[in-house]
Amino acid sequence: MDYIARVISGVEQKCATEPEFLQACKEVLETLHPAIDANPKYEKNCILERIVEPERLVRFRVTWTTDEGEIKVNTGYRIQFNSALGPYKGGLRFHPSVNLSILKFLGFEQIFKNALSGLSIGGAKGGSDFDPKGRSDAEIMRFCQAFMTNLVPFIGPRVDVPAGDIGVGGREIGYLFGAYKHLTRHYEGVLTGKNLLFGGSLARTEATGYGCVYFAESMLASRGEDFKGKVCAVSGSGNVAIYCCEKLHQLGAKPVTVSDSTGMIYDPEGIDVAVLRQVKEVEYARLTRYAELRPSAQYTPASDYAPGRHKVWDTPCYAAFPCATQNEVNGADAQALLANGCQCVCEGANMPSDMDAIKAYLDAGIMYGPAKAANAGGVSVSQLEMAQNANMVHWTFEDVDSKLKDIMRNIYQRSATTAAKYGQPNNLLMGANISGFCEVADAMIAQGQY
Numbered sequence: 001m002d003y004i005a006r007v008i009s010g011v012e013q014k015c016a017t018e019p020e021f022l023q024a025c026k027e028v029l030e031t032l033h034p035a036i037d038a039n040p041k042y043e044k045n046c047i048l049e050r051i052v053e054p055e056r057l058v059r060f061r062v063t064w065t066t067d068e069g070e071i072k073v074n075t076g077y078r079i080q081f082n083s084a085l086g087p088y089k090g091g092l093r094f095h096p097s098v099n100l101s102i103l104k105f106l107g108f109e110q111i112f113k114n115a116l117s118g119l120s121i122g123g124a125k126g127g128s129d130f131d132p133k134g135r136s137d138a139e140i141m142r143f144c145q146a147f148m149t150n151l152v153p154f155i156g157p158r159v160d161v162p163a164g165d166i167g168v169g170g171r172e173i174g175y176l177f178g179a180y181k182h183l184t185r186h187y188e189g190v191l192t193g194k195n196l197l198f199g200g201s202l203a204r205t206e207a208t209g210y211g212c213v214y215f216a217e218s219m220l221a222s223r224g225e226d227f228k229g230k231v232c233a234v235s236g237s238g239n240v241a242i243y244c245c246e247k248l249h250q251l252g253a254k255p256v257t258v259s260d261s262t263g264m265i266y267d268p269e270g271i272d273v274a275v276l277r278q279v280k281e282v283e284y285a286r287l288t289r290y291a292e293l294r295p296s297a298q299y300t301p302a303s304d305y306a307p308g309r310h311k312v313w314d315t316p317c318y319a320a321f322p323c324a325t326q327n328e329v330n331g332a333d334a335q336a337l338l339a340n341g342c343q344c345v346c347e348g349a350n351m352p353s354d355m356d357a358i359k360a361y362l363d364a365g366i367m368y369g370p371a372k373a374a375n376a377g378g379v380s381v382s383q384l385e386m387a388q389n390a391n392m393v394h395w396t397f398e399d400v401d402s403k404l405k406d407i408m409r410n411i412y413q414r415s416a417t418t419a420a421k422y423g424q425p426n427n428l429l430m431g432a433n434i435s436g437f438c439e440v441a442d443a444m445i446a447q448g449q450y
């Protein structure tokens with residue numbers, strides 16, 4: 001058995017109850033053969049065995065009180081996966097599905113994503129199985145305060161700087177920041193995605209969605225194409241999906257779908273981003289509300305989808321942007337996209353395509369922008385927020401957006417150049433994985449055995 005197979009088999013035995021983490025390990029490790037074969041130092045230094053093991057894993061109880069006075073208990077986590085390249089950095093997710101497996105997969109992916117950004121940040125992830133849906137503002141605040149009370153000993157501007165993710169947006173970051181300040185008496189850049197009033201960066205809200213479209217733009221340019229007049233399918237309707245739709249409109253494309261966990265919108269006239277923002281960012285409502293406000297929209301509840309299918313991917317489109325959650329595109333979904341002429345899949349969400357779907361894209365030779373490269377815009381602008389906080393300066397929207405564009409182009413170039421170097425120029429997944437991995441692995445070796 002070769003080195004990579006041995007390490008995967010070790011993870012299979014040790015983490016048998018962590019399917020998402022195992023999937024992410026396989027997705028990364030199985031693409032690393034050329035780099036591992038060319039560099040015996042990685043095996044000699046046990047880099048793979050070390051990189052699949054988090055440096056530190058914190059798990060804590062979060063006790064909070066509902067508006068009715070009922071006491072609730074949730075589990076909180078912070079997984080500090082790898083600090084070879086800089087302080088830990090990665091989002092917090094509040095969603096009932098959160099467990100160790102999901103956060104380990106997200107933290108593991110974050111290591112390579114952050115390396116690709118070229119911005120000196122390590123990889124981490126955290127969150128809780130708390131469900132914010134239907135909770136009042138006051139309940140969200142009390143939960144965030146209780147969560148931060150437990151997290152505070154483990155984070156700091158030079159130690160670990162969390163950000164948002166599913167269920168954690170500007171409101172939650174504000175409450176978390178307030179609690180940190182109250183507990184430590186330090187007013188400092190310990191979280192990113194903050195409100196502009198207390199150290200946030202312009203363009204952070206837009207960064208992941210915009211960045212994903214910039215990445216796709218680079219892929220299209222490599223084939224002499226652009227977005228003008230192209231119909232696109234987008235899933236999700238949260239932070240990433242909204243700003244993905246906005247940038248697509250700005251580049252002349254027409255996004256025609258969005259979704260949430262209970263249904264999808266097909267809007268043949270193009271998703272109206274102002275209406276979507278009103279529904280999701282102001283009213284915190286469901287997509288049925290979008291359908292009420294927008295006469296051209298057609299709403300399909302998830303209960304009407306074919307079993308095991310995500311109906312968004314039946315939409316004929318030139319490019320698809322999965323921006324909701326992990327494993328939302330399976331092999332059958334990918335085949336439906338290909339049969340309808342889809343030429344490009346660019347991932348805003350983390351690990352949205354399962355292994356069968358990825359194989360289908362690569363076999364068909366379409367443009368495929370893997371998550372850790374295509375959605376790195378969010379963490380990159382988070383790092384720009386850290387830089388502004390550390391220097392007590394504020395950059396303009398245009399400054400940050402232009403830096404974001406450069407970063408996304410660089411990530412594309414790095415991934416494409418590495419893929420070409422190892423003989424598979426169309427395989428940006430391999431290019432991104434090897435490029436990110438080698439940087440982290442070389443730093444780990446140089447820093448000795450920890």
Ligand code: NDP
Binds near residue numbers: 165169240260262378
């Ligand atoms: P939000 O919480 O803002 O939005 C998530 C969206 O996805 C919601 O519309 C949610 O619907 C939908 N969704 C969740 N689960 C499902 C499901 N099973 N089927 C269909 N829709 C679903 O999160 P973000 O937009 O921030 O994050 C989306 C993805 O992007 C995640 O994978 C995240 O890890 C990734 N990401 C986010 C970054 C960021 O900067 N925010 C950075 C990099 C990656 P519902 O309301 O019904 O739950």
